[in-house]
Amino acid sequence: MRSLGAKPLAQPAPVWVIGTYFQDERPNIMTAAWGGICCSDPPCLQISLRKATATYHNIMHSKAFTVNVPNPEFMEKSDYAGMVSGKDTDKFAATGLTPVKSDIVDAPYVQEFPMVLECSLIKHVEIGLHTVFIGEIKDVKVKEEFVDGHHADMAKVNPVLFAPGSRRYYAIGKEIGQAFSSGRICMRNGE
Template sequence: MKTSLGAKTLASPTPTWVVCAYDAAGKPNGATIAWGGICCSKPPCLAISLRAATYTHGCITASKAFTVNVPRQDQAVIADYFGMASGRDTDKFAAAGVSAGKSDLVSAPYLQEFPLVFECALTHVVELGLHTQFVGEIKDVKADPEILTDGKIDMEKLGTVLYSPATRQYFGLGPLLGAGFSIGNAYVK
């Protein structure tokens, strides 16, 4: 028998992403989010959710663009910091010692030091309650060559960071379990 935990946001793990956008003055800003994921394959889209009270929420609303920046495990401290400080009164990039790059296809900055970046144009805004969901069409994916194997993202080389809403802790990616649409063949008759 299972134990009821109630209606809570305990789906685990979630990605640890830093979402970046320009503010009204053109200053790069970013915030760490855990509410996000792929939401459509054609066109390729990401959905992220932020509280309206956050500075980044206003930046995305105004600029109609954002980037999703995926840290390596050794960058978890930077990602955590971007979720703690407010861009209203802090230049998070300078404080964390990271650089803002300029996206080629959307009007949004990205973290140059992070190995994987999704450039997104805002397509939908959905008010959900405490959070607003922003859907962005992925216009480009930029990856450091070091995380690629045969032109594809190598999850072991990326060493992505996962977050547990239940415990408010960061984790690393575990070992490979098998190939998708393959390991379940044991049940196919």
């Protein structure tokens, strides 16, 4: 194996569009790739943001945010939301996306995206350049055509993924196995 050094290259990273409100109730979105599930009970996720972002300050004020999951159809608009500051630009107007006021948390979500997680802030931790925000997931909304039984159908949602090293976006591939089941073959081989 070749060493690439100490870098944040855990990949893929999710492409999440974080929805918040400014203090004057203007909706804002920001693309973030540093995030993931951090607890199952209570259901929580974490996102890491720099203090320089408007979203950081919006979350500190409202104690809420949404995690909007784009599919490849919205890759360009999602990328744009991470390129400009909401302090200077109405990103919803610029992208043509529609803000929807959550009825559960004090944050907007993106109407057009296939999936959204509505979160209330339960903790934040400063770590170097970034602050980790831990949000309790209060609800998960998925457009009906992307639901499989009681779950979001990953293949249909087709979330955008980010490769930090190359700074490229990807879509998910095909299903290759069933979690907590496919590994049983190793149990049989190990006996």
